[in-house]
Amino acid sequence: MTDQPRDAHRRLREQLGVYALGHGTPEERAAVRAHLDGCAACRAELAELTPLTGRLAGVDPDRLDDLPAPPPELADAVLARIAAAGPGPVDLAARRARRTRWAAAAAAAVVAAVAFGAGWLSRPLPPAPPLEPVAVAVVAEGVRATADVVPHTWGVEVKLSGAGFTAGQVYRVTVLDEAGRDVPAGQFIGVGAEQLDCNLNSSVLREDAAGFAVLDASGAVVLSSTF
Ligand SMILES: [Zn+2]
Known part of the structure; x- marks a missing residue:
């Protein structure tokens, strides 16, 4: 059964x-x-x-x-x-x-x-947050990733899914605001070939966000997205 x-x-x-x-x-x-x-x-x-x-x-x-x-x-x-x-x-x-x-x-x-x-x-369930798929341009070899963004009252959330991020390496995520500033949105640790799903939060409001980037430990861009 x-x-x-x-x-x-x-x-x-x-x-x-x-x-x-x-x-x-x-x-x-x-x-x-x-x-x-x-x-x-x-x-x-x-x-x-x-x-x-x-x-x-x-x-x-x-x-x-x-x-x-x-x-x-x-x-x-x-x-x-x-x-x-x-x-x-x-x-x-x-x-x-x-x-x-x-x-x-x-x-x-x-x-x-x-x-x-x-x-x-x-009581009715709260409506699911609106997911907005965004295009991801991968720079690093062996990495594949997709992303959605969710607008919140407190800022934009990036839902990142992918694989191929070097196991054990710390990756940093920044959201680019319209003034061209990189605002921190959190970090994650690569898990190699395993699937990785993580949510990254930034204080940039969706309407002020122009894109995001994932940087590796050396500061090199691994992938980026322009909204
Ligand atoms: Zn019964």
Whole structure:
């Protein structure tokens, strides 16, 4: 058995909380329904989740952080009472009561975790950053490379992929800005014939970046790119 069906099943199982809360796209809900028809384990899990959904229906996952924290004096009061009680004979009733309180706290934590998970799962994924392929001119023999750049608010990122960078040698990457300055964008170590994928970040904004270059330990240009 490959991992594929197991992964698919895990994903469906993760959807159960979302489904129980009535969230998810029509397609996702239909997929969960179809799966539930043939999977007793997931039906049982859904049956366990369903009683929780009534309590969660009114909870906006985005506002969980706004829930009031217990007042700080509560902790002091509890500590004072423990100190006052001191070491004494084991009181089974008190111990049982304590255990009940712990169970209630654990149940509340589970409810919060489910609410958080459901909120997280139903939140849309952030869009993938736009990759802009750029032409790479390789100077050094035996090196092959491709590159994409990603514009960020803090500067441009160069995603460099390739092979043939001398193993153990430190390479330096600079981004050329429009004023003709070479701005450092980081370093990497060559891994020889092995495939190398690395992300290099510079403080030059995409609109101010004119290209980049990879230099070897002696400062010679190994490859360069003009945007
Ligand atoms: Zn299942």
